[in-house]
Structure formats: structure tokens, C-alpha cells
Amino acid sequence: MEKFLERIGRGILLVDTQGRVRFANPFLVERDLLTPDWEGRVYYEAIRNLDLIKVVHDTFAEERPQDLTFKHREDWYRAVSLKEGEVFVEVSPLSEEMRAKERNKEFLANVTHEIRTPLTVVRGVLETIYEEEEDPRRREMILRAIKRVENLIGVVESMYMLISLEKSAAKTIRPIDLREVFEEVVGDLSQEIRAKGIKVHLQIPEGIKVNADPEKFYLMVKNIVDNAVKYNVEGGEVFLRFYEKEGRKVVEVEDTGEGIENSQIPLIFEPFFRGSGEGGLGIGLAISKRIAEFHGARIEVESEVGRGSIFRIVF
Numbered sequence: 001m002e003k004f005l006e007r008i009g010r011g012i013l014l015v016d017t018q019g020r021v022r023f024a025n026p027f028l029v030e031r032d033l034l035t036p037d038w039e040g041r042v043y044y045e046a047i048r049n050l051d052l053i054k055v056v057h058d059t060f061a062e063e064r065p066q067d068l069t070f071k072h073r074e075d076w077y078r079a080v081s082l083k084e085g086e087v088f089v090e091v092s093p094l095s096e097e098m099r100a101k102e103r104n105k106e107f108l109a110n111v112t113h114e115i116r117t118p119l120t121v122v123r124g125v126l127e128t129i130y131e132e133e134e135d136p137r138r139r140e141m142i143l144r145a146i147k148r149v150e151n152l153i154g155v156v157e158s159m160y161m162l163i164s165l166e167k168s169a170a171k172t173i174r175p176i177d178l179r180e181v182f183e184e185v186v187g188d189l190s191q192e193i194r195a196k197g198i199k200v201h202l203q204i205p206e207g208i209k210v211n212a213d214p215e216k217f218y219l220m221v222k223n224i225v226d227n228a229v230k231y232n233v234e235g236g237e238v239f240l241r242f243y244e245k246e247g248r249k250v251v252e253v254e255d256t257g258e259g260i261e262n263s264q265i266p267l268i269f270e271p272f273f274r275g276s277g278e279g280g281l282g283i284g285l286a287i288s289k290r291i292a293e294f295h296g297a298r299i300e301v302e303s304e305v306g307r308g309s310i311f312r313i314v315f
């Protein structure tokens, strides 16, 4: 067994309940992921990569398996962990194809991050000018510019979210109140809802909890409700419901909008796919789909052109 573990092309690490490294195969030391004198040392002293330390730490803290892609020196690895009293971690090198994908993501993440900062500065400057300007016509123009910049910031943030979701980073899952999330989303969209004269029926009972990452879950709900408003008719309606079916929790968003052609339904979840009419960048639903998967849920769509659509998050 030991001979076999010495030769397989990936790392194996065992950390006991006291946090001490009990077993490691040579791979980890050869790749400089572990100090050569690891035996019996606490894991955060023995492991030489912060991401890998985090994987072990989170496995202990959250009592759940972790799955993280990370870079060390010039190489990419994937660490998968398991807790059975002790923590067991498998570290495998990524294939060339996966490495290329990771490099792409890293590049995109850097670009989006770099763009966000100057955009925030521009927004700040515009807001100051707006406050000092007295001419109503100019104020209106500045306000339009602020809206544009805010849209762009939204796009950049969404792209960043899309990329970081794919990195399957550590999860922060806790029970959240469904009705509260929807109340917050409806509140945040109140301007759009009012402008279009939409009537929102919040039919989710109080006290329903789902296990979710609060920030990501909020974003998914917001994207779907935002679409139900955006692609609705003037004076239309939106119904927000919760029920249980075959032991699964279901959250439903129904609108009385333009509907979606059946043949287009699989496409709307593709990044950058956009139907006709107004709309954003076409990544809202792509993000929502990944967020649903992240929670072990799926999104179902039922739609009829000219009548409206139903989006269901099924847990």
C-alpha cells in the first residue's frame, strides 16, 4: 500500500483530530506543498500553501467535504477533502486543458476586478458633480451617466460572480428565511416595479427556511424577479410562491409577461444569450443556474408566448 501511495501521481494527506499530520505521501513534499519534516506537526505549520491550509481548516470547521482548485508555484491543483473524524485530503494536478481554463478564469477575474475600481471612482466623481450642479437639464444628464456607470458596475460584478462561482470556493451555508429574502428583493426593485405599474403578490408564508449561502441566494432570486418585472407588460403581475412537492421545496416566480419560445428555453441559461427587447448582458440566468447548482437545486421554466412564464427553483 505504502509503495503504491509513493508512486501515484497525486498527493494524499491525513490530518488527525488534533490537527496533526499523520500521513503524507512523497508527492506533496516533492511539489513543495508540505515541509519534509511534516510528521506529527500541526497542519498549518506543515502545509506550505494557504489554499491547502484553508481546505483542511474548512473541513474541520464546517464538517463538510471541500473541493478547491488552487495554484502553487507555477502549477495548478485540485484538492478534495473528506472528514471521518480525521481529515483526508487528495491533491491532484490539473490536466493541461483544465490548467488553460483556470488561467482564463484567473485572467477574467483580474480584468473584471481592475475595471471595477476605476468605475467606482467615476461614479463617485459624477455623484459629487451632480450634487453641485444646479441646472436641471445638466442634472438630468449627469443622472443618466450615473445610471450607465451603475449598470456597468453591475455587469462587472456579475461577471466576477460567474467566474468565482466556477472556482467552487468554500461555502457559507446557513438557514435563511425565504420570505425575508423576497421582501428584500422586492424592496430593492421597487423603483422598476413602480415605474412599470407591476403588482407583486408575495405569497410566501413567514418562517420558511432554506439552507443557502445568503449572498448568492439573494442574487439568484433577484435575477429571476428582476426578469419577471423587466419582461412583463405594463401593469402586469408577478406572483411569488412557495410550496412542497414530492418532498422537495419549490420556490416559484410567475409573471404575466411576453413569455419565451419553447425552443429558446434551454438557451436562456447560456452566458451572454439575450432575447429581443431591452435587457442586460444576458448573464443573469447563467449565474442563477450556477447558484442553483451550487445549492444542489435546479431551475425549471414553463412559459407560454404572450401569456407569461414561471421560473421554479426546486431544492
Ligand code: ADP
Binding pocket: 223, 227, 228, 231, 232, 255, 257, 258, 259, 260, 268, 269, 273, 274, 275, 276, 278, 279, 280, 281, 282, 283, 284, 285, 286, 309
Ligand atoms: P438579461 O435579462 O440580462 O438579458 P438573463 O440571463 O437574465 O439576461 O436572461 C436571458 C434572456 O432570457 C433574456 O434576454 C430574455 O430574453 C429571456 N428571459 C429571461 N427571463 C424572462 C422572463 N421572465 N420572461 C421572458 N423572457 C425572459
